[in-house]
Amino acid sequence: MGSRAIGLRAGHRRRATGALVTAACIVGLSTAAAAPAVADDNTPLQSGECKFGTDDIKETPWSLQRLLTNQMWASGQGEGIRVAVIDTGIDAGNKQLQDAIEGPGKSYVSGKPTQDRVGHGTKVAGIIAARRVASSGFYGIAPKAKVIPFQQTSDEKAGTADTLAKAIDDAVAAKVDVINISQGTAASEDRLPTLKAAVKRAQDSNILIVASAGNSGASGEEKNIYPAAFSEEFDNVLAVAASDRNNERAPFSQAGSFVGIAAPGVDMVSTVPLGGNCVDQGTSFSAPYATGAAALLIAKHRHDKQAWGPQQIIWHLEQTADRVRRGRDNNIGWGVVNPVAALNDDTRPLAPPVPDKPSGVADGSNILPAVATLGETTEERRARIALYIVGGGLLAVAAVVGSSVALRDWRRKTGLTPHGEAKHG
Known part of the structure; x- marks a missing residue:
């Protein structure tokens, strides 16, 4: 068999494995069989395939161009904050993450937490805390925070709701500040008692959980994706949808009453195993964007006389979000997270967010028609x-x-x- 044919077969196997595992990362985590969900679709980059050990992308991605980093980082870059990344591992072979990983982490599958054969968890971690390097225009929202890998999905085995619950409990025991979960299941809540109990224990320990809303929104059907949908029951869960460049819902992003906020989720540049950057899309990468903003907020206010708990962090991110509409909707929640606005406002929230005040002419009701005059x-x-x-x-x-x-x-x-x-x- 020729080398070209061998290469093609290897490429097909990699894509098939990646799609299968990514689907498991987004939806389908349960002890019972669940319908597979739409996986994150790779956006073509360079050769058209997202490869491991690739080149850095020199241009600053659009999701970071929208930020004034000198203002966002005026009070720090997430120093001292520890973020649990429950995913496919975080690969230590990427130079932008080597200093960010706090090891050794923990694995619930046959793998090593600091090796990622799928790439999903490495991309998630990069959006949170990738260090700045001269060869890349990409960096994390909180580039001095630490990320801890809790590997509960691999290229050979997908996680379940029970292993996800175990990872949450272990992250709580490790006394992390934030837990990022770019995974979920469409199984009904009554089939997830173990997962629900773990989220409750995280709430009792005052630990914020940021979870992706899911990628099965193309049909327009609204449905709950857990653990993100636990946001309607627990005050420590922030459910994050994906937004596009116009601050509207990305077509794939799952809509629902549980959505609290949105974050950029299309054409997202991040780190990949063995080095380099590539582009991907999905709510999996919106959640860590919001997690990075939360890490900066926690770092800034952790020594305030009145501490900011998970509920205050969530309310503040929602209240300072960029809004397309006056209030919340099921597509992007209260709007698109704005880390700069959140960090520039030191007001400790005492209540849930409120809709913007009407402008008086927003609906056209106060606009009077001009009188038509013939002649002078x-x-x-x-x-x-x-x-x-x-x-x-x-x-x-x-x-x-x-x-x-x-x-x-x-x-x-x-x-x-x-x-x-x-x-x-």
Whole structure:
């Protein structure tokens, strides 16, 4: 068999394995069989395939161009914050993550937490805490935070709701500040008692969980994806949808009443195993964007006299989000997370977010139609008359001055004095 054919077969196997595992990361985690969900679709980059050990992307991605980092990082870059990444592992072979990983982590499958054969968890971790390097325009939202890998899915075995619950409990025991979960299941809540209990224990320990809303929203059907949908029951869960460049819901993003906020989720650049950057899309990468913002907030306010708990962090991110509409909706929640606005506002929230005040003309009800006038309007007529008056006055003055000059010249020529007497020289 030729080398080209062998390469093609290897590429097909990699894509098939990646799609299978990514699908498991997004939806289908349960002890019972669940319908597979739409996986994150790779956006073509360079050769058209997202490869491990690839080149860095020098351009700054759009999701970071929207940020004023000098303001966002004015009070720090997430120093001292520890984020649990429950995913496919975090690969230590990427130079942008080597200093970010706090090991050794933990694995619930046959694998090593700091090796990622799928790439999903490495991308998630990069969006949170990738370090800045000269060769790449990409960096994490909180580039001095630490990420801890809890590997509960691998290229050979997908996780379940029970292993996800175990990972949450272990992250709580490790006393992390935030847990990022870019995974979920569409199974009904009554089939997830173990997972629900773990989320409750995280709430009792005052630990924030940021979870992706899921990628099965193309049909427009609204449904719950867990653990994100636990946000309607527990005050420590933030459910994150995916937004596009226009701050609207990405077509694949799952809509529902549980969605609290949105974050960029299309054409997302991040780190990949063995080094380099590539592009991907999905709510899997929206959640860590919000997690990074939460990490910065926690770092800034952790020593305040009145501590900011998970509920205050969630309320503040929702209240300071960029809104397309006045209030919340099931597509993007309260709007698209704005880390800069969140960090610039030090007001500790005391209540849930509220809709923006109406502008008075937003719906067009206070806009009066203009009166249609045929011919000259009143204002135009007044302006014309005023012009005539001023013009006439100027002409009169000019006539008087001209007459005076002409009379003077005539008198000089005839030798008449002002009294009518002739002068003889």
